[in-house]
Amino acid sequence: MPPSCSVCEKSEGVTIQQCSQCRNRKYCSRECQTKDWPTHKKDCNKPWYDKYRKCQDKSLHHGKLELITWSNAKEGTGWGHVFEDEAADLKRKFEVELQRDEAKFYKEWPQGFRWTCCGTDGGMDYGCDHHGSGPKPCTCDFCRMGKPLPDKIYNEDSASRHGLQLRRGPDPRSYNSRIAAIATKGRGMLGLDM
Template structure:
């Protein structure tokens, strides 16, 4: 940790004690220079909550993006787009349980409070916001939530071939899928495919058989 340049308003992010209280000295995290602690004990105890923000700020300090733009998915593909904070305005969508959602992808009656926290407490800092409320972010490449890791269906706009059934079959997305109004897709102009690099005769045959058998859109 390094010494802070601030005054008594500096508080430990662990125990919340202020500079000078009980004779303590507040030090900044040596890597991200943002978190402040009164001791290595508080720093270690708070690491679970601070680690993602710390790594993100460390990456920015090294001239990199604060998130991995090529984060791997479970199917071996990777996201390649940008993480974007969802900032719906007056036209608020509803989730699958018919709850009305607002700014930051939270319940509409909590949206104003979350927006104020982002602007005033976090200084409109996406890194701090992501550490606090990752649910409010989405991938612009495929319109999936920030925590999504099942796969990235980018339908031909990514550096690697798309791995969805339709691109394997050489087909564009059917209307029933392309026009789905999911929360994370709202407002994005997503591709429809197919990705010419993705056609695979065996996978196309399997998908052509399995999808109708399982009642999935063809």
């Protein structure tokens, strides 16, 4: 299906161009672009993923959403963070059906993205573990306990952490003796890394 104008929805017999600033809106003519500007200017230049930064616990991701386009042999995943044998089909869907529109692709497959601030997949909507790199204290158990991430977690080989230089923590603003005691006891009972 060919791309269509965001205003008049024409797709045939016209040349469709994207907004040069945000690349989120498509137009068939200068007239349609001008007509759309009063509405579009509020969102133009804002990254499409801004509305997804906020987590359920009200913490914010301070990085950007990045499409995972690499493979990870340990996980057996490929393009889009799916099993290697499914990667070619998913990439084809992104390029052909969704016309490389990352916002549409994210709605269908958020796990195919990662947050560059914490190295978690785009589907994560609870707590950005930024370990001191954002304006608010980190909300992870380790920072609240005043401990850096254990080697097993920090050195984890995953597609969503590939190539990122992440902080290990702890974020000194996060320590809370009451929460630290609860987290220590809870993690111990569940057999989680300390």
